[in-house]
Amino acid sequence: MMAMKAPTMDDQAPAMGSRIGRVALIAAGSLGAVFGIGVITGLLSAHFGRGESVEFRLVALVAGAALFAIGSAWIAYRATRALTRAAGAPTARERRNRIVLIACGALGGIIAMLLTLAGPSPLSALSNDPLPPAIAVPLALIVAVLMPVLCLYWHRRAVDEQEEAAYKLGALFGIYTYFIGAPTWWLLWRGGLAPAPDGIVIYFTIITVTGAIWLWAKYR
Amino acid sequence: MKNRLKVLRAERNWSQAELAERLDVSRQAVNAIETGKYDPSLPLAFRAARLFGLAIEDIFDDGHEGTDNG
Numbered sequence: 001m002m003a004m005k006a007p008t009m010d011d012q013a014p015a016m017g018s019r020i021g022r023v024a025l026i027a028a029g030s031l032g033a034v035f036g037i038g039v040i041t042g043l044l045s046a047h048f049g050r051g052e053s054v055e056f057r058l059v060a061l062v063a064g065a066a067l068f069a070i071g072s073a074w075i076a077y078r079a080t081r082a083l084t085r086a087a088g089a090p091t092a093r094e095r096r097n098r099i100v101l102i103a104c105g106a107l108g109g110i111i112a113m114l115l116t117l118a119g120p121s122p123l124s125a126l127s128n129d130p131l132p133p134a135i136a137v138p139l140a141l142i143v144a145v146l147m148p149v150l151c152l153y154w155h156r157r158a159v160d161e162q163e164e165a166a167y168k169l170g171a172l173f174g175i176y177t178y179f180i181g182a183p184t185w186w187l188l189w190r191g192g193l194a195p196a197p198d199g200i201v202i203y204f205t206i207i208t209v210t211g212a213i214w215l216w217a218k219y220r
Numbered sequence: 221m222k223n224r225l226k227v228l229r230a231e232r233n234w235s236q237a238e239l240a241e242r243l244d245v246s247r248q249a250v251n252a253i254e255t256g257k258y259d260p261s262l263p264l265a266f267r268a269a270r271l272f273g274l275a276i277e278d279i280f281d282d283g284h285e286g287t288d289n290g
Contacts (some may be wrong), residue, residue, distance in 0.1 A: 040255075089237055090246075090247070091236075091237060091240045091241045091244075091245075091246060091247060092241065093240075093244060093245065093246055094240075094246045094247065094248075155229070159242070160245035160246050160249045161245065161249065161260070161264060162245065162246065162248060162249035162252050163246065163248070163249070163256050163260050165258065218248060219248070220257060
């Protein structure tokens with residue numbers, strides 16, 4: 001009788017629900033870490049920008065944000081380890097995929113940090129506050145030049161057809177969110193029932209819908 | 221679509237990672253195909269057929285028997 005090799009992905013992989021849960025934890029933990037770092041950066045830049053001395057309140061706020069960032073990063077790390085250990089050794093294509101996603105995450109962190117540093121408050125990274133051209137131009141170049149290169153590499157060398165299909169499904173939901181959501185908001189605004197449409201809110205909504213459907217389709 | 225990928229893989233004593241590497245896809249893709257959550261493209265089905273030395277219809281079953289020539 002043929003000896004069967006023990007660990008296969010289906011033997012050891014976590015159940016569907018826990019797999020999606022771990023992916024959600026990785027996403028939430030990464031976002032939390034970036035947010036915590038952004039808050040620290042914003043607090044310090046705003047404080048020292050005003051030329052004030054260090055007070056207990058500032059130390060407590062920075063320490064709290066640091067704990068939140070470290071805790072979030074730890075959750076993301078543990079969830080990543082649990083997911084990758086259960087699945088066994090990654091293939092070459094998966095390794096390239098991971099490298100691209102880490103690079104995108106690092107770029108996102110740099111963008112968030114620069115936006116926070118440039119703004120008047122820790123939460124201004126997500127606002128429509130004006131930016132100095134010295135910050136706006138490099139950030140626009142990262143998004144307009146570096147991101148397309150990474151995306152091209154990701155589509156050509158890293159993803160396989162199953163993830164490509166999941167991504168296309170996410171994109172379909174994303175575009176319909178835009179087709180339906182944007183004019184609805186615009187009409188309600190013209191009727192005096194909603195605030196003026198905000199491009200960045202629409203953008204983040206589409207990113208969230210696309211990402212959620214993409215991850216669901218990939219890991220379900 | 222039903223398929224015999226898991227059986228064929230087990231007969232060769234391959235893990236999902238090994239099969240994924242041979243087909244140049246991710247382990248997630250192999251898992252999704254084996255569990256019927258994703259139907260492979262024709263090029264990937266041909267790659268799998270060549271890898272196992274079988275015809276596509278010996279691996280994948282769309283539930284229709286015989287030919288349908290109108």
